[in-house]
Amino acid sequence: MLGAFLAVVVATGTxxxxxxxxxSWGRTPDPTEAHWSTTLPVxxxxxxxxxxxxxxxxxxxxxxxxxxxxEMEMMFMYPxxxxxxxxxxxxxxxxxxxxxxxxxxxxxxxxEGGLSxx
Amino acid sequence: MAVxxxxxxxxxxxxxxxxxxxxxxxxxxxxxxxxDARVDVTASPRHATVLVxxxxxxxxxxxxxxxxxxxxxxxxxxxxxxGDPARLDLPAATATTRAALVDELVRVHAAxxxxxxxxxxxxxxxxxxxxxxxxxxxxxxxxxxxxVPWGRPMAMPxxxxxxxxxxxxxxxxxxxxxxxxxxxxEVEVGLQGDVLEEVELxxxxxxxxxxxxxPTPVDSGLxxxxxxxxxxxxxxxxxxxxRLARTPDRRVEDVAALRRRIDRPWGLRLGTxxxxxxxLPGVAPDPTDRWRDWLASAASTAVGDAHHAPEPxxxxxxxxxxxxxxxxxxxxxxxxLRPQLAASAVAPAVSS
Numbered sequence: 001m002l003g004a005f006l007a008v009v010v011a012t013g014t015x016x017x018x019x020x021x022x023x024s025w026g027r028t029p030d031p032t033e034a035h036w037s038t039t040l041p042v043x044x045x046x047x048x049x050x051x052x053x054x055x056x057x058x059x060x061x062x063x064x065x066x067x068x069x070x071e072m073e074m075m076f077m078y079p080x081x082x083x084x085x086x087x088x089x090x091x092x093x094x095x096x097x098x099x100x101x102x103x104x105x106x107x108x109x110x111x112e113g114g115l116s117x118x
Numbered sequence: 119m120a121v122x123x124x125x126x127x128x129x130x131x132x133x134x135x136x137x138x139x140x141x142x143x144x145x146x147x148x149x150x151x152x153x154d155a156r157v158d159v160t161a162s163p164r165h166a167t168v169l170v171x172x173x174x175x176x177x178x179x180x181x182x183x184x185x186x187x188x189x190x191x192x193x194x195x196x197x198x199x200x201g202d203p204a205r206l207d208l209p210a211a212t213a214t215t216r217a218a219l220v221d222e223l224v225r226v227h228a229a230x231x232x233x234x235x236x237x238x239x240x241x242x243x244x245x246x247x248x249x250x251x252x253x254x255x256x257x258x259x260x261x262x263x264x265x266v267p268w269g270r271p272m273a274m275p276x277x278x279x280x281x282x283x284x285x286x287x288x289x290x291x292x293x294x295x296x297x298x299x300x301x302x303x304e305v306e307v308g309l310q311g312d313v314l315e316e317v318e319l320x321x322x323x324x325x326x327x328x329x330x331x332x333p334t335p336v337d338s339g340l341x342x343x344x345x346x347x348x349x350x351x352x353x354x355x356x357x358x359x360x361r362l363a364r365t366p367d368r369r370v371e372d373v374a375a376l377r378r379r380i381d382r383p384w385g386l387r388l389g390t391x392x393x394x395x396x397x398l399p400g401v402a403p404d405p406t407d408r409w410r411d412w413l414a415s416a417a418s419t420a421v422g423d424a425h426h427a428p429e430p431x432x433x434x435x436x437x438x439x440x441x442x443x444x445x446x447x448x449x450x451x452x453x454x455l456r457p458q459l460a461a462s463a464v465a466p467a468v469s470s
Contacts, residue, residue, distance in 0.1 A: 035188070035239045035241075035243050036241070036242055036243055036244050036245050037184075037185065037188040037239050037240070037241025037242055037243070038188045038189065038191070038192070038239050038241075040185060040188070040189065040241075042162050042163060042164055042186075042189050042296075043290060043291065043292045043293075043296065044182070044186065044292050044293045044294060044295045044296025044297075044299065045179065045181075045182025045183065045185050045186050045293065045294055045295045045296075046182065046185070046290075046291040046292065046293070046304075047185070048270060048290065049270065049271075049289055049290075049291065050270055050271055050272065050288070050289055051270040051271065051272050053272060
């Protein structure tokens with residue numbers, strides 16, 4: 001029992017010593033302390049004119065929507081089909097609501113051009 | 119300490135990582151550096167230890183040179199070839215001649231690595247422009263996310279882009295010292311994704327009373343070929359081409375041997391065969407034919423024919439051809455126009 005505690009104490013102590021030793025190696029460089037002109041992006045002599053915060057198109061997005069709309073839909077419909085006879089009309093309404101919500105995604109996808117073959 | 123000193127001495131024997139800021143008429147220096155095994159010419163100042171300034175740098179490009187100087191990571195040093203460091207606003211730089219350049223580079227590199235030399239940055243220590251938001255934490259104001267952060271507006275879409283989406287277009291001005299571009303060329307691009315939507319090319323002309331440079335002692339076509347080979351990552355072949363370029367009495371067999379090594383479907387043609395063809399007066403439409411012309415010219419001067427200086431091209435016509443290209447294709451296309459663009463930087467062509 002004592003041996004197990006001792007192992008934990010030794011492991012903790014060793015880890016703390018190692019981490020302390022690593023931390024004492026050097027300060028993390030602070031980018032705000034750097035000389036400003038050395039931090040500019042390399043453009044061959046010019047400063048950037050617009051900020052680097054930039055909106056990009058998430059190109060995988062239509063593909064993710066296609067997967068959600070058609071693949072996940074089927075995944076939910078299999079267990080639904082198993083209990084459909086048991087539950088009856090209520091299940092039909094629930095699945096109708098689910099499909100109606102999903103079809104909004106399909107409509108959005110259509111508008112974004114995700115269904116056109118490129 | 120003794121261990122560190124020994125390690126530094128070992129580090130000092132490594133090839134000198136050099137970034138070259140090319141002015142007008144610096145092909146000879148560039149070929150010297152590419153050809154020498156003691157020097158490693160990098161594509162970016164961030165990978166370099168020593169900045170080499172070669173050729174005539176016009177007064178209009180001195181400020182840009184200062185920015186490139188600061189982008190060499192510390193500890194850095196600068197060597198100016200056949201020029202005046204004071205005129206370039208680089209007071210700490212070493213002046214040398216083309217003949218003594220590589221020996222000087224090795225000395226300077228050893229001094230930098232052993233901690234005896236570090237040129238201070240020449241640009242401002244702090245951003246001259248503050249964050250300009252209106253909120254208590256600098257947030258808010260004009261623009262997509264508020265404010266004009268550090269004096270730079272947000273990239274906002276001027277129009278709906280090529281795919282019908284209103285996404286931000288990245289507007290950049292690159293050059294005149296970007297290593298992948300021909301010397302003294304500035305490219306203003308509007309990028310959407312990696313496609314050039316708007317291109318403007320400008321050259322920085324020499325100063326009006328600049329001394330006329332002596333005729334270059336190297337074959338500028340082969341220098342351009344060396345740069346193209348280095349650009350596509352064929353560094354060893356680039357060294358061969360540069361060595362050939364600076365050999366005064368090169369043999370036609372050596373040129374033919376170089377051509378056999380690169381003119382293959384899996385050689386340099388892999389990089390240039392599927393580039394867009396150009397419709398420019400005086401320029402071969404096929405990109406592969408353009409560097410074949412350099413080799414043909416080197417072969418004909420090797421057997422004693424007169425060298426024909428490249429004709430300048432109109433930069434606005436080149437720019438019009440670059441619109442719609444991907445960035446990589448555009449950079450390669452510009453590299454295949456290097457002799458013509460270098461000629462038009464000295465004596466601009468009027469568009470037809």
